[in-house]
Amino acid sequence: MNPILSATQSTYAGVCLSIGCLRRTVVPMIDLGAIDVLVLGAGNAGLSAALVARQHGKRVVVLEAAPKHMRGGNSRHTRNCRCMHAEPTAILTESYPEDEYFADLMRVTGGETNEELARLVIRQSVHCPEFMGRYGVRFQPSLSGTLQLSRTNAFYLGGGKALVNEFSAAAERAGIAIVYDAVVDGIVLDGDCFKSVAATIAGVPASVSAKVLVAASGGFEANFGWLEEAWGPIAGNFLCRGTPYNTGKVLKSLLACGVQRIGDPTQCHAVAIDARAPKFDGGIVTRLDCVSLGIVVNKHAHRFYDEGEDFWPKRYAIWGRLVAQQPDQIGYSVIDAKAIGAFMPSVFPAFRADTIGELATQVGLPADALAATVSAFNDAVRPGRFDHTILDDCGTEGLAPNKTHWARRIDTPPFFAYPLRPGITFTYLGVGVDATARILMADGLPSQNMFAAGEIMAGNVLGKGYLAGTGMTIGSVFGRLAGEGAGRHGRH
């Protein structure tokens, strides 16, 4: 046990109960009481697990790195979860059968998935809305809104922060202690048995032990040091779209303690977002939807990829990687006045000028090179009928690379430019789990008392690629399983 702790009021021999700080005298700071189930992370997965474990009568404590007003991890940035269903419901249209769901998953992951776990997630996903609804989460009726996903995805009324608010309130009502500003720095195992965690609670080092651990602390997308280990120095130029608190400390510690490792650290979900977005937490609104309406150039003002390859929503997720591969990890989307009104304006002001040369100077691109690229592009545009709602016949000829759809001459001032950077959404490296959410050890055998849910184990299902809405579904399904497992722990 950590020497700076005082163990008092123990009802469980050997379990550390109260956390204090030793500076000569021991000052008890927070009394967490005897803990049956210790959950790390108060996002969708962690709170789901905590609520279920609590229903089994366990004493549950959740340690959350963020202060209260920043709680909810990446879950607070989400808007929906993908749910299988056999017939239309109040919140989902038509049907979305298991085989179609699985085929979609196979397509995006290129087969890099654990079929047993994937099918488990899919079958259980049918219960997600009901489970969430039980704790006060509300959904949008299926017909409202402009999104085409209302067949496959259930949308939370108010989005993910509303979900987190409801779950947190339900947890408090149920008597679950959520400790904010509690960063877990490391995990202490004895072989395959969880003992305690070393944490920093409100700036004070502490050790917290419990009978069962549920790790639900997300990936390591906010840890730029680790991202650089995986990606090299270019990762320094990435932006993190979600919470700054998903630093992967728990993941790293578990992997170092002999837990099975799943996935590849370079696999992540990344999109191209406005380069002026904040380093963290810019969320959904930093996206830029005008790529397919113009051209995208790198810092040398050269084009590097077919901007019109497919509908933007289908290509959205590849542009993160594309921009990451460019020098200095920066790109610029250039459009002219014709494109205005056809896409959602960015929340950041566009650079705007009456000539391409001026525009280049404003954004810091070589003016001659940009003018040459634009005029070469304009010359290569073949006549066609522009229609942004179909894969139209407006393409270029003789360029490397060509733009295959929606190619229109960039000739109508004013001209606009938006800078682009890779925005990382989440990472896939994780811990191995079985179909009960139990963490597996490196030898493939189940650990004694450790479970994982959410992003920290999503790599079991998503080896690579991404299917919109599966992040929350995996968290919900495995959160419930982890809560069940933790809730039944010690019972025969």
Add this chain to the structure above:
Amino acid sequence: MAVIDPQPAASLADEGARQMTICNACRYCEGYCAVFPAMERRLIFDRHDMGYLANLCHACGECYFACQFAPPHEFAVNIPQVLAQVRTETYRDFAWPAVIAAAFNRNAVGTALTLALCIAGAMLAAAGFSGVGILTLTAPDGDFFKVVPHAVMAGTFGFVGLFVLAALVVGGVKAWRSLGETAASALRPAAWGEAIADALTLKYLSGDGDGCATTFLRRSQARRYAHHLTFYGFLLCFASTIAGTLYHYGFGWHAPYGLFSLPVVLGTLGGIGLVIGPPLLAWERRRADAALFDRGHDRLADALIVLLFLSGLTGLGLLVLRGTAAMAVMLLLHLAVVMALFLTIPYGKFVHPLYRLLALAKYALERRRPPAHTLGGD
């Protein structure tokens, strides 16, 4: 093209547009109320758009608590607050004559109370000069018109009423134009039917049946019911006055009316509504998260709440005391408060039903039109 920085902007119009541009890129709140679907029909937001959206908002709080970009996030999105600020501005912009509105905005509660006191004082003085022994006058028959002759009462209120009506018509026309609507579009009954139904039931305060969330996650219908008490209380009082006028002129029946007569029953029920509803509304506002509100808007709301409450209280007082010596004073007080209420109608929070109704009508009209632009999917 909106050129908007996500950092807080200098002017209110720009700040509103900045926040709306963030919402429009997010749209997570589209299921909460009419503000968001209306926003989604736009790509840029000028001050007219902002006025429209502001008058669609009921400050229920949901979108603030649900916002991942709410302060202390650097995007600092607080829709109910910025819309309350814009709403206050629209009341001022549409008011006629503008000078009075400006004065009223400076200190609404103070102005309202001073006004009521001045009117009461003037009436007492006038009564004193005219030789009515007002403070000693007993009218066991409870005949108000011995204190203030009917013609005087009807004349003054008729005059003030017409002035208020004119001011409201001017305000309404200004608002309708600002909404970008025309005289022709004002003549679409279906849209009005929908708007009026939404307004009368306070649809958007029902929170999908769960009520309003102004106190973080403690949704309740309290605000809606308090508003119903206030609004219908006022309407009943108004109806009581109409009934009295009808009795007087139509049927030649003269006051005082019996306890179970229409004017007295309507007035009593309405008075009870006004005595209970406004304080409850004030209480709900105090209980709510302060971040949802705007001080300027609060002052207007407070003035209205005080005047409505006092109207109800003095009205009921009059009913109870109408057979006693205090009747005359009570009557003058009541008339003064009601007069102050009427005079401030065009310049304070009292206009909100008008602008809200117009905004809802615009919303109903707009929904019948095809969207201005289509966006790619998510």
